[in-house]
Amino acid sequence: MSEHHDDHHQQSFLSKYVFSTDHKTIGIQYGITALLFLAFGFYLMMVMRWSIAYPHEPLPDWMSWVFTDGWKARWLQDGKVTGETYNMFGAMHGTIMVFLGIVPLGFGAFGNYVTPLQIGAVDMAFPKLNMMSYWIYAVGGLVMCASFFFESGAAKSGWTNYSPLAAIADSQYVNQWLTGQTLWLIGLVFLISSSLLGSVNFITTIINLRAKGMTWMRLPFFVWAMLVTGFLLLLAFPPLEVAGIMQLVDRLTGSSFFLPSGLYTKTDGILEVSGSGSPLLFQHLFWFLGHPEVYVLLLPAIACVAEIIPPNTRKPLWGYRSMVYAVLVLGFLSFIVWAHHMYLTGMGPVVSTFFQTTTVLISIPSVILLTSLIISLWGGSIRFTMPMIWACAFLPMFGIGGLTGLPLAFNIADMHLHDTYYVIGHFHYVVAPGILFGLFAGIYYWYPKITGRYMSNFLGHLHFWPSLICMNLIFFPMLMQGMAGFHRRWYNGGDAYLDKSGEGVNVFGATVFEHIDLNILMSWGAWIMALAQIPFIINFFGARLFGKKVESDNPWEATTLEWATPTPPGHGNFIEEPSVYRGPYEYSRPDHDQDFYPQWAEPKKKDSPDA
């Protein structure tokens, strides 16, 4: 009941920085935790890339120093990455990046920090729930990652955890509670609970805590995107929770939700289970979340970009209304496209056709969003600030990611491309140079508000250009390899297909032979990209102390409400309760002296058309 106390004075370290209920602190907690998880997920990928590029060579010391000798003896074979270890790293890379990295960074960090500021609220509607949401997320993430150190290692069945593979994974261990797959599921239940609390809080805040005059169509696009993201999390996650619980029950009690009759494995023969379960059911439940989840990743990033473009072009966001409607339609459609991940499961042509149609439909709102952002640049006086550079890179990179998705939407084309590196290339273009660039843009954009100092431009460029080049070095060859038929789960990069008895006999071997050197190119791209993040890390922590100080509370001369707060915003955010007089992107209005007209600025004349 601390709400009743007046504690503007002394707060203990714990309640101020650790168990804080202030949305800004929680946002920063989310952000830093998510960045750490992103770094960890990146590291797992670096090890995988070694196995793909140099499958016969021991992991070099500059990567393997992280592990103890004991761990290496258990999980590496003569120092080489084994298939089992590769699968473990692959499953955890996907999980960490999606559930522990990008969603918490986009929705948890930016959403938490920026949303209440932009709507002119003092805090989230339920500050304690907000704190709980963060801690449940942190515990869930730690539970998942702790499994690396257990006898069974971490989960190994891909980030999708398809049953029956995942349901019987690690079944040789007596204590099923301590196996990687079980801990993965328990961690997942934590994460879902966390995002449930978060989404309820976000939606309530946006509906009920908007400042005076902040009507729906005056909401910045960012807030709209958060609202839709909140609904996606709220409604799409529970079916995955069901799938997780059911798989947990399968593993712990020996039930057969997802295990068909007569299931045979090489080690156990016919399994002693009742059978009659359905592997397809798991996939339906998983992808019912899985697809909306893609938009949970995307919307915060595109929202950051939409906030950055207007102040840096000095003109309004082009097609604000159509973007709002597009994002609502996108949210709705994202619930009915899930089975395009399942064309090869034998659902039948009718079902496939339905999902093919909805999938093609969903590209319409996506294109509206991207096109509006691109047109927003037209005729603007662009300021190439650091956030703007990232935002500009987002547009084509995300464009490539989106366009490469179209062939996957058609089930005929998908038959060839399914489970190849093409798919990996496609969604990494969306997520890495797309979404991550958008989020980087957001970090550079709001950093001055959060800390009162700018991030260094020099280090920013040192971060940006190598990252941009490396991203394309990593992911473009994937598209080529994928079309040639490289399977996404080869732990040795296709090496096993090189026929020792001569190329003529083994047709596929010839294809692999042609494209295998791309593995080395991509891997070096990935490792150099790791180097390119060093300037960012220096910048991120260094600018806090040594960066150039901001000269005003509104350093980008932007119009949305977060810039009306003191820098950094204190507890309660606004010095006096803000009122909103106009839409969010009023730049270069001919009837106004300045080239921006903030939402909170009181109109001068009584009969002004702004009122």
Add this chain to the structure above:
Amino acid sequence: MVEIPYIFKPRKDTGLCNSKIAIWLFLASEVMLFGGLFSSYIFLRVFSDYPWPERTLPVLPGLINTVILIISSVTVVFAWAALKLRKWSQFQFYMAITLICAAFFMGLKALEYKAKFNHQAARLSDFTVVEGHLGYAKIDKEGRVSKVYHYGDHAEKGHGADHGDDSQGDSHGSDYKEFKHNKIFFKTSEIEVDVTSASGKYVDELIEQAHAAGSKIYLEEEVGAKRSYKDESPLQVGAQGEELSKALIKRAKSVFVSARTANGKLRRDNLSEQWAEAKAEHPDLRGWQIQKEYGVDVDLEAIKDRLVPMKKSLVFKVEPATTFYFKPSWITEGESLSKLKDNTILQGELQDSPMVISIDGLDFQHLVMKAEERQQDPETIIEKSWVLKDENTRQLWEVHKMMVVKLEEKLLEEYGAYKKDDEHGRYQKGDPKRVPTEKDHYRIDWQQIVAYGKALKEGKDISAMTYDEMKELRPGPVAGFTGPNHKTMNEYFPELSIPRNEVRFDSTFTPKWNTYYALYFTITGLHGLHVIGGGIVLGYYMFFGRKMYESNPDWLANRVEVGGLFWHFVDLVWIFLFPILYLM
């Protein structure tokens, strides 16, 4: 601290306070959660490849629980209204009723769960399904297995008949544990323990059983191993004659892991050197080309002096040879070699390991389904089934067949439409709208077994009995509130000793038994958690709400309202659950 607006006063333009929005959002999410579960129910039921257990649960407890929950939903509204009227004690009164209802609901649920945990089922090799309660047995030093008691006798001796799994049998004056008669018996004189995967639970069980049998599990020879080449002589892992213990396994494991680590490092470093050389020799080739042409690998010759042998398993002698018994799920049995789940290997001889069960259900539906798939005549397959070789079950089956005929006649009598018999110009009954179902035909449930048993015992002329007369003899829903009662009705349930090779799959009525029970436990379990969670929140308002009531009664009323909404949702879920699990 900052003041969050609209905590209990609604915002003007939305007309809602924060918590009201939040609870509806939360409930929307809950709808998706239970929607997912109900969809799974439909999916699994529609695509099931075994006869779905229809109307298989005793309805009475479910019905009572439905009524209870509805009552609690009403009283929670009264409690809220009392708060609005500022009547604190009335609020507490109604809230108390709500919570008592919740507790009653959970108690009844617990009774139902318990009955299922103690109820055994087995799918036999010909897909006959038998249900019942397992008998109890114990084993003596010579490995002879003897039946201890029936459920019925046992109850007379004054012990609770509903055992957990294995109960301690000290009261019977011996060192031996009594156990449910569904074990794999394996006589062994040699046990090989895998130190990396050995489970403490399994090791304890082996030690305990050996102790009870007066035998010893020990190392025949001293075991030593080096941790790395730096050890000049092998460390003693276990002394000659040392008995199996968890400490010994732990010691052996630690030495093994050290050796693995040391060897791993040697091999890794060596392979790195090999690759460095290979790359220096062929600077123009890629790694995979070098591997393909020249095959780089660890040079074992170079490091063989420093590699130490790794002791992954310990071999123990058992003296005298002892018969151990394990739950079927613990062991993969073979005639002369069995493997426990933790990779412990037992050498010896498999003993007879029957499942002894007093049956209260006999079900041929699955068998019939399989027979029809193979286009065989189900009746013939039933007649040849293993379970009907037993005299008692055969007798039950004969009575049952008679009763099915009588049921058919009864249905014809009651539901048969009249049709004209052309030859004689008279009307006859025909084409009944209802005929006996598959379940009527091929499943004998415990109510029927008791009825048939009573009729046989009283020496009635069964062929002269009507269907309704037989039905009269059933114990009814109250006597078997949560299922068959083996204390009072055991005399009617025939005992079978089923050889292990006839048992295809067995389980208690837990999620393992089939997807129906898996759904039953998962959905009702989650629902139960919701009841408990809601109860805790409402209970908090009742016991600790006084302070808030005095300072801000509207806020408390608002909280109770929100809690009540959740409570209604939980009730609604049950209203869907009751028909799909109990009635359909």
